[in-house]
Amino acid sequence: MSERSALTRLTGNGNGECGEKDCPNVYRDETDGGIVVQGDQCAAFQPPAGEALVKIPEDVLREAVRALGW
Numbered sequence: 001m002s003e004r005s006a007l008t009r010l011t012g013n014g015n016g017e018c019g020e021k022d023c024p025n026v027y028r029d030e031t032d033g034g035i036v037v038q039g040d041q042c043a044a045f046q047p048p049a050g051e052a053l054v055k056i057p058e059d060v061l062r063e064a065v066r067a068l069g070w
Contacts (some may be wrong), residue, residue, distance in 0.1 A: 006029060006030050006031045007027035007028065007029055007030070008024060008027060008028045008030055008037055009026075009027050010025070010026045010027060010063070010064040010068065011024075011025045011026045011060050011063040011064050011067065012024075012025045012060070012063075022027075022038075023037040023038075024038060024040065024054075024055075024056040024057055024059065024060050025037075025038045025056075026038075026056070026060060026061065026064035026067075030070070032041055037054050037056055037062075038054065038056075039054035039055050039056035039060075040052060040054065040055045040056075041053070041054060041055075042055040060069040
């Protein structure tokens with residue numbers, strides 16, 4: 001697991017409902033280029049050990065895609 005300092009925040013930089021607060025966000029892991037998602041816990045089903053389900057607003061995901069230039 002990466003340290004928080006290795007994460008680049010792609011969303012929540014002043015726009016949207018949360019602004020710069022620590023709420024649903026998308027990060028890029030600079031260690032391996034992976035995407036890290038922070039959101040409300042979802043209990044739709046039990047994922048495998050070591051994994052979790054999170055729910056994020058669509059606008060947060062769209063902001064992350066724009067930030068990555070996809």
